[in-house]
Amino acid sequence: MKNHLLILMVVFACNLVIHAQKTVNKPYSSPEIDAKVEALMADMTLDEKLAQIMGTRIRDIMEDGKISIEKCREHIPHGIGHFCQFSSGQELEPEDLRDLVREIQHYLMTDTRLKIPAIFHEEAITGFATLGATTFPQQIGVGCTWNPELVEKNTNSSAQNMRAAGATFALSPMLDLSRTAHFNRHQESYGEDAYLTSRMGVAFVKGLQGDDFRTGVAATVKHFAGYGTKNNNSKMLYEEYLMPHEACFKIAGAKSVMPSYGVYKALPVAASPTMLDQVLRRDAGFDGLVVSDYGAISMIYKKYKVAKDSTMAAALALNAGMDVELSSPTMFPKLKEALKQGVVTEELIDGAVKRSLIMKAKLGLLDETPVIGKDGDLDFDPPAFRKLAYETACQSIVLLENDGILPLKDDVKRIAIVGPNAATVHGLLGDYTYQGMRAFWKQTEFDKNNPKLVTVLEGLKNRVSKDVEILHERGCDWSAPLEAQIDKSGFGDSRIEKLKLMTIQGLPQPNLETALKISKESDVIIAVMGENLSLNGEGRWRKGIRLPGEQEAFVEKLIETGKPVVLIMLSGRQQVISDFSDKCAAVVQAWFPGEEGGNAVADVLLGNVNPSGKLCVSYPRTEEKVEINYQDGSNEELVQYPFGYGMSYTNYIYSDIKMPAKVKIGADRFTISCKISNSGTMDGTEVVQLYVSPKNANTSMKPILLKGFQRVQLKAGESKNIKFNVSPQQLVEYKNGQWLIEAGDYAFKIGASCTDIRLTGDVILKGDNLILENGREVFFSQNE
Numbered sequence: 186m187k188n189h190l191l192i193l194m195v196v197f198a199c200n201l202v203i204h205a206q207k208t209v210n211k212p213y214s215s216p217e218i219d220a221k222v223e224a225l226m227a228d229m230t231l232d233e234k235l236a237q238i239m240g241t242r243i244r245d246i247m248e249d250g251k252i253s254i255e256k257c258r259e260h261i262p263h264g265i266g267h268f269c270q271f272s273s274g275q276e277l278e279p280e281d282l283r284d285l286v287r288e289i290q291h292y293l294m295t296d297t298r299l300k301i302p303a304i305f306h307e308e309a310i311t312g313f314a315t316l317g318a319t320t321f322p323q324q325i326g327v328g329c330t331w332n333p334e335l336v337e338k339n340t341n342s343s344a345q346n347m348r349a350a351g352a353t354f355a356l357s358p359m360l361d362l363s364r365t366a367h368f369n370r371h372q373e374s375y376g377e378d379a380y381l382t383s384r385m386g387v388a389f390v391k392g393l394q395g396d397d398f399r400t401g402v403a404a405t406v407k408h409f410a411g412y413g414t415k416n417n418n419s420k421m422l423y424e425e426y427l428m429p430h431e432a433c434f435k436i437a438g439a440k441s442v443m444p445s446y447g448v449y450k451a452l453p454v455a456a457s458p459t460m461l462d463q464v465l466r467r468d469a470g471f472d473g474l475v476v477s478d479y480g481a482i483s484m485i486y487k488k489y490k491v492a493k494d495s496t497m498a499a500a501l502a503l504n505a506g507m508d509v510e511l512s513s514p515t516m517f518p519k520l521k522e523a524l525k526q527g528v529v530t531e532e533l534i535d536g537a538v539k540r541s542l543i544m545k546a547k548l549g550l551l552d553e554t555p556v557i558g559k560d561g562d563l564d565f566d567p568p569a570f571r572k573l574a575y576e577t578a579c580q581s582i583v584l585l586e587n588d589g590i591l592p593l594k595d596d597v598k599r600i601a602i603v604g605p606n607a608a609t610v611h612g613l614l615g616d617y618t619y620q621g622m623r624a625f626w627k628q629t630e631f632d633k634n635n636p637k638l639v640t641v642l643e644g645l646k647n648r649v650s651k652d653v654e655i656l657h658e659r660g661c662d663w664s665a666p667l668e669a670q671i672d673k674s675g676f677g678d679s680r681i682e683k684l685k686l687m688t689i690q691g692l693p694q695p696n697l698e699t700a701l702k703i704s705k706e707s708d709v710i711i712a713v714m715g716e717n718l719s720l721n722g723e724g725r726w727r728k729g730i731r732l733p734g735e736q737e738a739f740v741e742k743l744i745e746t747g748k749p750v751v752l753i754m755l756s757g758r759q760q761v762i763s764d765f766s767d768k769c770a771a772v773v774q775a776w777f778p779g780e781e782g783g784n785a786v787a788d789v790l791l792g793n794v795n796p797s798g799k800l801c802v803s804y805p806r807t808e809e810k811v812e813i814n815y816q817d818g819s820n821e822e823l824v825q826y827p828f829g830y831g832m833s834y835t836n837y838i839y840s841d842i843k844m845p846a847k848v849k850i851g852a853d854r855f856t857i858s859c860k861i862s863n864s865g866t867m868d869g870t871e872v873v874q875l876y877v878s879p880k881n882a883n884t885s886m887k888p889i890l891l892k893g894f895q896r897v898q899l900k901a902g903e904s905k906n907i908k909f910n911v912s913p914q915q916l917v918e919y920k921n922g923q924w925l926i927e928a929g930d931y932a933f934k935i936g937a938s939c940t941d942i943r944l945t946g947d948v949i950l951k952g953d954n955l956i957l958e959n960g961r962e963v964f965f966s967q968n969e
Contacts, residue, residue, distance in 0.1 A: 210438040213474075213540070213543060213547075214547075219543075221546055221551060222539055222542040222543055222551075223539075225299070225551070226535065226538060226539065228299075231521060232263045232521075233263045233264065234535070235263075235521065236261065236264045236265055236266065237265075237266045237301070237538050238508060238509050238510065238538055239265065239514040239517045239518070240269040240306075240513065241261065241268060241269065241512070242268070242270070242271075242274065242513065243271055243274060243285070245513075246260050252285070252288050252289060252292070254296070257292050257296070258296070263297065264297045264299055264301050265293070265303050266509055266541055267303060267304045267306055267354070267509065267511060268289065268303050268305045268306070269306060269513075270308065270356075271286070271305045271306070271352070273307060273622040273623065274627070275315075277316060279316075279317055279318075279346075279563035280562065280563055282316075282351075283349065283351055283559070283563065284558075286305055286350060286351030286557060286558055287351060287557050287558055290303065290351070290555075302545070302550045302551075304353055304354045304544070304545060304548065305352045305354070306352065306353075306356055307347065307352050307355060308355070308622070309340065309347065309356070309358075310323075310324055310358060310359055310373060310615075311324070311779060312339070313343045313346040313347050313352070313565065314618065317635045317636055318565035318619065319342060319346070319566045319570040319636060320574065320613075320619065320620065322574070322577050322578050322777060322779040322782070323372045323373070323616075323618075323757060324374060324615075325372045325374060325375070325376065325615075325758070325777075325801070325802070326578070326581035326582075326775070326798075327375065328376040329376075329580075329581045329582075329583050329776070330577060330580035330798060331799055331801070331896060333384045333387070333388035334388065335573070336385055336389050336392065337388040337389070337391050338573055339574075340388075340392030341392040341393070342570045342573060343355070343392075343402070344395060344402040346565045346570075347402045348401075348558075349563050349565075352402065353402055353550065354402060355402050355403065356407065356443065356476075357389070357404065358389040358390070360374075360383075360386045360407065360430055360433070361374050361407075361408055361413050361414075361426075362376070362379060362411075362414070363413060364802075364803075364812035365810065365812050365813065366730045366759045366805060367758075367810050368414075369726055369727075370413060370616070370723050371721075371757060371802075372722070372756075372758060372776075372777060373616060373617065376828075377802050377813070377828065378815070378828065378891050379424070379426070379429060380892065380965070381891060381894070382428075382429045383428050383432040383964055384894075386406065386429045386430075386432065387433055390438070390439045394438065398440075398547040398549070399547070399549040403440060403548060404433070404441065405439075405441040406433045406434075406443070407442070407444075407445070408443055408444065408446070408447070409430055409442050409461075409465060410422065410426045410427050410445070410454075410464070410465075411426035411447065411449070412446070414426075414812065417449065417450055422449075422464070424918065427464065428964070430469060430471075431469045431961065431964075434469060434470060434473075435962065435964075436964065439473070440472075440473030440474060441473055441544070442465065442474075444457075444460065444461060444507070445481075446484065453481075453485055453491060455478075455484070455507060458505045460505075461506030461507065466506065468960065474509065476507075477502065477507055478511070479512040480512070482499060482502045482517070483495070483498065483515055483516050485498040485501055486498035486516075495515070495519050496522045496528075497523070497528065499518075500520070500523040500526075500528040503517075503537060504529060507537075508540050508541060566636040566780075571780065571781060574779050575785055578778040578782050578786075579788060579789065579796075580798060580870075581775070581776055581778060582786065582796050583775075583798035583800055583830075583832075584771070584773055584798070584831060584833070585766070585773065585774055585804070585831075586766055586769060586772035586832070587772075588770050588771065590709065590751060590770035590771050591770075591771045591789075591792070591834070592789075592790065592791055592834060593792070596708070597653065597708045599655075599706065599708050600645070600649070600653060600709055600710075601656045601658075601700075601707035602641065602642055602655060602657050602713065603658055603710065603711070603713070603739075603743070604660060604661070604712045604713040604736070604739070604753075605661060605662055605695070605713075605714065605717075605736070606663075606713040607641055607657060607659065608640050608641070608642040608643075608659070609689070609717075610638040611717035611718055612716065612777065613780065613782040614638070614777055614779070615722070615757055616718070616721070617723075621718050624719075625719075625724075630690070636780050638782075639781055639782060640783045641755075641782070642783070643783050643784075644785070644786055644787035645711070645783070645786075648788060648791055649787075656703040656706070656707060658695070658699045658700040658703055659692070659693070659695035659700065660695050660700030660701070660743075661700075661735045661736055661739040662695050663716070663717050663719075663720060663733055663734055663736070664735070664736075689719075697739070697742075700739075701743070704743055704748060708748070708749075709748065709749050709750075709770075710743050710746070710748050710750045711751050711753060712740055712750055712751065712752050713755065714740065714753070714755075714760075715732070715733075715736075715753075715756035716733060716755070716756040716757060716758070720733055721757035721758060722757070729761075730759065730760060730805070731808060740752060741765055744765065744769065749770035749771075751769070751771045751772075751790065752769045752771070752773065753775055754773070754774050754775065755775050756777070759802060759804045761805055763807070773786070773789065773790075774798075774800075774804075792834060792867070795833055795867050795869040795870070796832065796833060797872065797896070799831035799872045799937075799938065800827070800829060800831060800938075801828070802828065803826070804827075805824065806822065806823055806825040807823060811823065815827060815889065816889060817888065818888040827939050829872070829874050829891075829936070829938035829939045830937075830940075830941070831938075833871070834867050834869065835863055835864070835868075836863070836865045838862040839935060839937075840860045840944070841858075841860040842857070842859045843857070843859070844857040844858070844946045844948055845948060846948065846949065847948070847949045848913065848949070849913075850913055850950045850954075850955050851913070851955060853912065854910045854911060854967065855948070856909070856911075857875065857908070857933055857935070858908040858909070859873075859935050859944055860905070861873055861899065861904065861907060862899070862905075863901055864902075866901050867901055868901055869898075870896050870898045871899065872895070872897075872937075873895045873896075873907060873935060873937075874894045874935070874936055874938065875892050875909050875911075875934070876892060876935075876942070877892050877916065877932065877934070878932045878934060879931055880929070880931060880947065881927065881930060884927065884929070885918060885920065886916075886918055886927075891939070892909075892915050892933075893909040893968070895907055895968045908968070908969035909966045909967070910968075910969065911966045912963040912966070913955075914957065915964070915966065916950070923957075924956065925954060925955070925957075926950070926954065926957070927950075927954050928951060928953060928955075929950060930947055930948075930950075931950065932945055932946070932947050933946055933947070933948060
């Protein structure tokens with residue numbers, strides 16, 4: 186072990202040399218901020234410095250439900266860097282939450298010697314995770330919108346809510362590429378593709394941060410990098426898993442990153458100089474703040490057994506490049522002892538403290554009179570934000586099958602709506618929503634009316650005409666016994682070890698006979714199946730990825746009635762339905778659609794909304810535990826519905842592709858254009874996708890790669906010409922430690938999915954192979 190630790194320290198020392206790298210985003214600091222921070226640090230004791238690079242919980246300074254000044258003086262006498270998940274841990278109305286933040290900040294700014302406010306941070310993956318705030322669809326569904334502009338609007342609304350409460354920092358977005366529906370955090374991802382994830386991630390960060398950190402909320406991109414998969418292949422790590430993070434650094438100006446709980450080449454990422462110094466800072470050009478995932482530093486010692494004790498765990502993390510320990514001060518307080526032992530330096534501590542204080546200065550917290558929260562009455566779910574949630578839910582819904590039953594016709598007068606997710610809110614919500622965090626992490630009930638959560642049954646009742654009769658019966662439970670378990674042996678948040686799965690209270694026992702009776706008496710059956718908060722999420726593992734419990738058998742019985750069955754799945758992952766999907770009249774994947782999910786699903790069923798969602802993941806045909814990546818080429822035995830697939834109520838014709846035959850390898854951009862026509866009778870939106878395939882026989886590039894996309898709105902009978910302005914730099918590969926563009930022949934393909942290619946043309950890149958000395962700088966095509 187001693188030799189291993191010595192090797193780690195030597196590796197770190199070798200990595201200390203900082204290599205300048207050109208980036209396109211603004212630098213982390215400025216001379217003005219540097220001067221302010223250095224003046225502050227000149228007067229700081231070691232205890233005061235360490236306090237700034239640690240986080241804590243509000244519960245640690247509370248007594249009888251109120252802030253205790255005595256506990257503040259005992260627990261945070263020197264101040265604190267962060268208050269962690271400050272709002273999801275409470276059940277407070279907006280004004281009360283703001284006032285709580287102000288009370289704590291008042292203590293810090295008046296009772297501590299340095300008077301430095303704390304950063305209050307929270308999750309924001311589906312909106313601000315607090316009571317009463319707008320709850321957007323989970324990211325796996327948002328990925329299917331293929332709509333970065335909408336993402337930016339959503340996260341801007343989250344930033345407004347967070348700032349109003351006094352929060353300035355978010356532990357979002359999640360940018361991990363997920364290529365298996367078996368991954369329990371699959372629902373938090375934007376899917377399997379690096380290009381799509383990068384576009385969505387950049388939009389997320391831009392919306393959250395805005396144009397000015399002083400009024401926006403700092404985004405934290407996570408989990409760096411390759412979490413939930415094997416990331417030891419350098420080419421795949423750099424080209425794919427790193428791309429969303431790097432794009433957010435260089436384009437959107439993200440200045441906070443969270444390393445994963447995972448490992449890279451046998452070392453935990455939290456203690457890996459290769460990942461946190463070489464890959465993150467030198468190669469990706471990141472110059473901001475590195476914050477730990479909750480408990481990740483303690484795992485270096487307690488779970489990974491890389492460190493001999495907590496002092497060495499803290500030293501390894503700091504030496505590797507970690508700046509802040511979250512969520513509780515357990516390891517970094519030992520840095521004082523590590524300094525005495527000579528395994529860290531004061532210079533390293535000062536560097537972490539400086540980066541932490543720079544973040545506070547950027548957020549306006551070091552101003553003479555910092556703005557903490559917004560005065561007056563607060564509304565965290567105003568009509569404008571609910572409208573965004575509704576639009577996002579509508580666009581996230583993917584129509585997988587339709588024999589013509591949808592949209593429902595006027596002759597449908599009696600509808601049976603059945604299934605465990607038909608009339609409950611638990612299939613609307615993903616992990617790291619406020620409600621999900623209360624149910625799992627806090628083991629408490631949540632208020633389904635704050636914000637109002639609209640079930641599919643309610644949505645349908647809201648939308649159908651008065652002469653339509655709706656009959657409801659659950660028919661079956663989600664799963665009995667519960668088809669999930671808490672994984673207490675994995676490498677995740679240590680709080681999981683003390684938790685249990687919540688059982689949903691207050692629901693009537695399902696009655697199969699009644700469900701089948703009303704189904705036989707109806708014109709159409711709406712079967713709302715899928716998962717809930719206990720069946721999907723961090724620390725929760727299911728036995729498989731088919732419909733849980735008896736749901737599949739229930740659907741088969743519904744099909745046997747002879748009435749058309751519209752299968753709707755609310756879930757955080759794809760469900761294997763290949764045995765019976767062709768027997769359904771329609772299949773709709775609605776994911777975890779958030780607070781307006783019921784209204785959105787109803788409007789798609791009734792044709793008030795033409796579905797436009799396209800899969801951001803490949804849809805598996807079997808439960809085989811393998812990663813599926815469309816980039817590896819056609820995989821029909823594993824894939825039922827391909828990446829990019831999604832049906833509409835109208836038809837689109839692609840024509841008139843144009844592109845240059847030859848382009849210089851060093852050119853800025855070249856244009857690929859085509860015409861898209863709506864040949865049907867309903868207005869709609871088509872997601873037009875641009876792919877590239879190498880034609881060189883000896884290439885190491887994947888067989889097909891997404892390189893652009895556009896959402897094209899078309900009225901019935903309308904046509905539009907669209908353009909993709911493509912850069913040769915988008916064809917770059919990471920080979921032998923360099924970013925290389927290879928000359929040669931490339932096929933550019935425009936289609937409705939990765940397998941439904943409508944138009945193709947070839948472009949020859951002329952010239953010698955080109956090395957990008959400054960690394961990757963152009964990530965996306967430009968749309969016209």
